[in-house]
Amino acid sequence: MLQNIKKIMIVDDNEFDCYITSKLIMSHDDSIEIMEFNSSLTAIQYLEEYQDDLEKLPKLIFLDIYMPILDGFEFIEKFNTLSDTVKSFTKICVLSTTVDDFYIHKAKENENIFFTSKPITMEFIQSLKA
Template sequence: MVIDDNEFDCYITARLVSNTNLASEVLEFNSGEVALQYLVENQNDLTMLPELIFLDIYMPLMDGFDFINMFRLLPDEVTNHCEICIVSTTVDDFHIHKAKIDESIRLFTSKPITVEFLESLSTN
């Protein structure tokens, strides 16, 4: 799953994930609200849920950290199934530190995402 309000960044990340065969299907969402709604609607069917969520920090209405706070309220089966990877252009030390100490976040990487980064995910 890719959640990014920038349609171009969302598209590029989704294509790279597909091209590196990291996932057989990539879900694309341009808002955290819609992505969260998808997770809620499919929470009883783990086969419909992503194993990895690429999440942008800076988005209108619901930013990445707001999404994570709402994500934590989902059942353990969902939160244990889906890992979050922050993908952001931020240079704000506070946001970077916050992302790195948050146990809900598996990884943090800067945009643009790279093939090498994605390949490292498949080996870990």
């Protein structure tokens, strides 16, 4: 189901989780460009810089919740201040190992944000619609 997606951004401070997510996506479709960011701050700065350039923007962001400096929810707050171009073009999928219902509910409050548990599965990737 990722045929419309040419670029995916993975934002996760855990390099191993980035690697696993990236490999799973590539095993599904190796034509997708993967952008890995181990810093949520660097990722949001990238989006701020290129927010009006569709060629540079990811169609989908896999976002970890628990990260230092700027956690996933703070990232989403900053994302929501970006241009309408980026907000309408790019979707966010929150990835987490959390079992805390509060965080799961908070992630699902926004209808434009998906949520899934880590590690992602091939079934989940195949179910995504861009």
